[in-house]
Amino acid sequence: MLALQLLATGLVTGCALGVVAISFSLVYATTKIFHVAHAGIYTMGGYLAWSMVMYGVPFLIALLVAMVACTAAGALIQNQLYARLERRRATHLVVLIASLGALAVIQNIIAAVYTPNILQFPVNWSSRMMAFGPVRLNYTQVLTIVVSLLAYGATMLFAHRTILGKRIRAVASNPMLAGITRLQPQTVYVYVIAIASALVCLPGVLVPLDLGLQPYNGVTPLLTATIAMIAGGVGSITGAFVLSVGIAVVQNLSLLVMPGEWSIGVTFFIFVIFMLFRPTGLFAAR
């Protein structure tokens, strides 16, 4: 019975994580930048929505405005940071350090403004329960599953059916060729990070709606999501999503045998197993 409940909450966490993973994967597969600052965008979305809800803005509107703000922040990072470094032919390491710097800046602005203490959304419906047979989930958890699956479907449709999506995939598969033709990789990168930032805002708001906000809570989900992305095969949206769900379920079920403080160990163990036996991932394109 407990196992079933843990499985269900694992699915919830996994779906939210899946959106983090596909958004990170979009950025990484296209720009080849290990966009650590993405964790900051995730955290920022939650705090912006919280502030608006505190001032009486309806939740849905707060979520949408937060998404717009995240989009802008993501585009700004690409435009003002990554693109500049690219023009200077900075090494990969330099870009990575700059990204880490951006993460530290975002997190600590939040910590300075909101204090590092945990904050709860002042929304009364979020913890109302629904029963599915023996399993009980609250409204937020159900909403998380629905929204995440929609986000996954929308991303798949976008990548395969729209012109911009095809352009992104073309740039991802061969940036040099795309640079010679008229696909303009640098412009595409701005779009990609903007879209990914809007996407990551969804779990960034929905997860804290259930569990509360803290300024430094973005790193662990991002790390888990990147592990899911690598295990799923870089470039595969489905792989990233499926593996996120898988890892979150395993993590939750591990609670049956060990306390929750060690779940990072479980995640990392999964990563090491993949590194040793299948470093290209399960859904590897090539």
Next chain:
Amino acid sequence: MTAYLQVDGLDHRFGGLRALQECSFTIEQGRITCLVGPNGAGKTTIFNVITGFLKPDQGSVAFRGRSLDGLRPQSIVHAGIARTFQNLRLFTDLTALDNVLVGISGQFGEEPLGAILRPMHTARAQARRRMEAMQTLEHVGLADRARDLVRNLSYGEQKLLTVARVLATGAELLLLDEPASGLSAGALDAIMSLLRRLQNEGKTLLVVEHNTRVVQQIADDVLFLHQGHLMAQGTPERIISDPALAEIYFGGAL
């Protein structure tokens, strides 16, 4: 009798492209062999396979009767084969002397522990290596540029330096990827006389070259590669006068 270098039945695919197909040939010691063929014939791929940068799908390479299959690049250098790159790949922020020094094998002080525990010995060993490197630079005619950063060297000087770096490894079979391309007449003469000198000193050379005049002047043997396969092997005169090969090489321009 085992061949000096034996390349046997190499096959390699890049995605859908078959870069090498059943490519086999041998090279004799002490000769200059030129590897020619149209663009995309697989010349650089052959180099990458021989020097361990690329694992072929099939086939094997043996040097002095010893198989090189599965060896990493640095082990192949120690076995006695070293290469240059078409795009040079020099360390442009280092001096010419340092570029040569990187190539010298078995230096004391390349391991941190040795350098920390025996600093005097390291310094003395380094002074000796520096002398060796200077001699190598003198040999290729770059002694006066030893202290200059590579990015301040002319293109011709950089090409000579790539040969110096290969010489520093002590390898006896040198694989040179287009050593003469893009050079002025003066630099061309310098490199050709250097190659001749190296041959007289007992080195064996495998050279990728496009310029037929260079091939005619330096090659003892020519290997003609087409679509990843050895089409013909022979003296330069025979290969260059073969109309069928010229047709492939120049695409009917003659």
Next chain:
Amino acid sequence: MDFLFSYIVLAEIYVLLGLSTNLLVGIAGIFSVSQAAVFGVGAYLVAHFMMAADPLSFIPSMLIAAACCVALNILVTLPSLRVSGDYFVVTSFGIQLLATAVFTNWAQGTGGANGLPGIPPPDLFGWPVETTGRYVLLCTLFAGLGCLAFWLIMRAPFGRLVRAIREDETAVAAAGKNVLRAKVSAAALAGAFAGTAGGLYATFLSFIDPSSFDLDASILLLTMVVVGGARTLAGSVIGPFLLLALPQLLTLVDIPTTIAAAARQLIYGLLLIVFMLFRPQGLAGERL
């Protein structure tokens, strides 16, 4: 006076950590946010051996801790170096978060979040190091030895090799050199430095807790190298002395104590961005 001495001691400990991070980030070219974890392992190990029921003295404790940190650093860098640089980012974050989880939750071993008090002061062959003044001497000795070692390897062929590797790994392999081995050597040495620093830190403060060895601490170490400069001795020394002075400067400005920590980390983040954009060679180093 004691205040100045404490600053010097801490700065010298961080010089060892700066050298360690420089070996890994500047020389092996590995992005690392887990050097604080290795630092912590060194600190907890030395504390453990010196406080055991059958205690070891200072020098043997330090040697064991350094050896364990060497092994740890090799273990974590080796597999990732073989696969891809980006996977090391994951490994590095993972090691750091895992280490923090262990330091915080393994109560019997580390004292958990409450920390480990009562670590005895070091003794050097019967010469107890109890005053801060003596501690300055001890740390100067260790930091001096660390700097000497770094200077020796960077002027030896190893230094030339790693500079060449930074430019073109393929060409280094073609010149007959083992790139992986050079990087692993740098990682091993980085482990020894971090472990030593950990032991000095634990015995100096006599109290350690997980907050000294968390992700923020790793970011601070990275900032030190970035500000000081990669691959040079001067860079590894300047960075720690400057950045440890920063919190003192912040106390001069009137910032509420509740946000002082966030403000400090914010400045580190800004420094990382600004230096990467405008001065990737740091104040006294070579380009990253």
